[in-house]
Amino acid sequence: MTLNGVDVLSLGLALVGTVVAVVAICLTLKFRSELALPEQIANIPDFLSKEYLERRFPTRVTQEFEWLHTLKDARFATEKKYELLQQEENYKDAISRFQAVTLNLNADFWERDFAYELSLALEQVGVMVLAGAIPLNIVLAMIAPQIIEDWGYCSKFVEKIRAKRPLKPKESDDKTQIRFHRWHGEWLVYAAAIYMDRYWTGRLLDDLISVVCDGDMQTIRKREEELWEELWEELTKPEYSIVPKNTKKEIEKLLGTDC
Numbered sequence: 001m002t003l004n005g006v007d008v009l010s011l012g013l014a015l016v017g018t019v020v021a022v023v024a025i026c027l028t029l030k031f032r033s034e035l036a037l038p039e040q041i042a043n044i045p046d047f048l049s050k051e052y053l054e055r056r057f058p059t060r061v062t063q064e065f066e067w068l069h070t071l072k073d074a075r076f077a078t079e080k081k082y083e084l085l086q087q088e089e090n091y092k093d094a095i096s097r098f099q100a101v102t103l104n105l106n107a108d109f110w111e112r113d114f115a116y117e118l119s120l121a122l123e124q125v126g127v128m129v130l131a132g133a134i135p136l137n138i139v140l141a142m143i144a145p146q147i148i149e150d151w152g153y154c155s156k157f158v159e160k161i162r163a164k165r166p167l168k169p170k171e172s173d174d175k176t177q178i179r180f181h182r183w184h185g186e187w188l189v190y191a192a193a194i195y196m197d198r199y200w201t202g203r204l205l206d207d208l209i210s211v212v213c214d215g216d217m218q219t220i221r222k223r224e225e226e227l228w229e230e231l232w233e234e235l236t237k238p239e240y241s242i243v244p245k246n247t248k249k250e251i252e253k254l255l256g257t258d259c
Contacts, residue, residue: 151211183230
C-alpha cells in the first residue's frame with residue numbers, strides 16, 4: 001500500500017524501529033548511570049559494625065593460643081598486651097611498640113594480620129564515603145576516635161608495604177610515587193583528625209592525635225588537602241567518575257577546606 005508514492009508499511013516499520021532504538025538507548029543510559037552511582041547504604045551502623053568495627057578475620061588468627069575472631073577481639077588483645085589503658089603518660093610509646101612488631105613481614109605475628117585487616121577495613125569505609133554511599137558526617141560522628149586509633153595501629157605497616165610495592169600512574173612522567181595503598185583510608189583518618197580537633201577537646205583527643213603526623217594539626221590539614229587533590233583528580237576522570245557533587249560539598253563544609 002502506498003500513499004502519495006510512499007510505502008506506508010515500510011514507513012511504519014521504520015518508525016517502530018526508531019522508537020525501539022530510542023527506548024533501548026534510554027534504558028542503556030539509565031542502566032549505566034545506575035551502575036556509576038553507588039546505592040546509599042540504608043543501615044549504616046550495621047555496615048560499620050560488620051565491615052569495620054567487628055569485621056571478621058578471613059583466616060584463623062591466634063594470640064597466645066586464643067582465637068581472635070574479629071577486629072574487636074584484636075583491639076582488646078592489643079590493649080591488654082601493650083597496656084594501652086595503663087599508659088596514660090606514654091600512650092604513643094605503647095603504640096610504637098605495637099607498630100614495631102607489624103613491620104616484620106617475614107614472621108607470623110598476629111599484630112601484622114591485625115594491622116593488615118585494619119588497613120583494609122579503613123580503606124573500604126573511605127571508598128564508600130567518597131563514593132557517596134555513606135555520609136561523611138555520620139561516619140565521623142559515630143566512629144572518628146576509633147578511626148584515628150586504628151590508624152595508629154596500622155600506619156607503619158601501610159608505609160612499609162608502600163615502600164616495598166610502589167605504584168604510580170602509567171601515563172605520568174612524574175617520578176613521585178602516588179600513595180596508592182590504602183590512600184582512601186588514610187584520607188579518612190586525616191578527615192577524622194580535623195573533625196575531632198574542631199569539635200572536641202581533652203586528653204583522649206591529644207593521645208589519639210599524637211599518633212597521626214606526630215599530633216601536628218597543621219601537617220594533618222596539609223596532608224589531607226594534598227591527598228584529597230590526588231583523589232579528586234583521579235576519581236573525577238570522565239571515564240569513571242564516582243564522587244557525587246553533594247559528597248564534595250559535604251566534605252568542604254565539614255572540614256572547612258576548599259576541595
